[in-house]
Amino acid sequence: MEDFLELARENTEKDLETCGVLGAFLEHGTYYVTTLIIPKQESTSSSCEALKEEEFFAIQNDRSLFPVGWIHTHPSQSCFMSSIDLHTHFSYQAMVPEAFAIVMAPTDKSRSYGIFRLSDPGGMSVLKECEESGFHPHGEPADGSPIYEHCANVYTNTNLRFEIFDLR
Numbered sequence: 001m002e003d004f005l006e007l008a009r010e011n012t013e014k015d016l017e018t019c020g021v022l023g024a025f026l027e028h029g030t031y032y033v034t035t036l037i038i039p040k041q042e043s044t045s046s047s048c049e050a051l052k053e054e055e056f057f058a059i060q061n062d063r064s065l066f067p068v069g070w071i072h073t074h075p076s077q078s079c080f081m082s083s084i085d086l087h088t089h090f091s092y093q094a095m096v097p098e099a100f101a102i103v104m105a106p107t108d109k110s111r112s113y114g115i116f117r118l119s120d121p122g123g124m125s126v127l128k129e130c131e132e133s134g135f136h137p138h139g140e141p142a143d144g145s146p147i148y149e150h151c152a153n154v155y156t157n158t159n160l161r162f163e164i165f166d167l168r
Contacts, residue, residue, distance in 0.1 A: 001104060005104055012106060015045045016043040017048035019071070020038040023037060039051060077105060079111040081148050100117045103116065115150065117149060126147055
């Protein structure tokens with residue numbers, strides 16, 4: 001996460017979001033994130049869109065990696081999942097149920113980062129049925145759960161080899 005923040009520093013100083021894709025290998029039922037891919041992207045202060053997705057898909061395919069999540073900055077906002085973030089993450093979690101999203105919020109004094117996932121089935125159902133785009137409110141999940149939650153099953157391991165591909 002610190003390496004990503006350093007790579008995002010120039011954008012952060014300009015109040016622009018930066019995003020990256022997390023690739024992992026699967027061994028004995030556990031995903032190990034070993035790769036950060038920072039794609040070409042278009043950014044604003046409150047959004048980031050990956051461009052030329054075929055470039056980072058090629059890296060994932062060449063290394064037999066699963067797209068287990070993504071990381072992005074909120075350069076001048078607090079640490080939370082926006083409605084656009086929720087829709088982006090829905091795609092990851094629909095493909096890989098264990099997927100997670102990391103939000104880096106360097107100016108948030110109470111919490112500089114968060115590791116989140118959609119509640120399942122609650123949040124996943126809300127996002128599956130939502131046809132809106134852009135920033136918009138979401139209803140409460142029918143089961144009373146929050147729409148997203150903090151991940152309790154993501155651990156860091158500094159012994160793993162970690163590769164970064166900055167395609168910008």
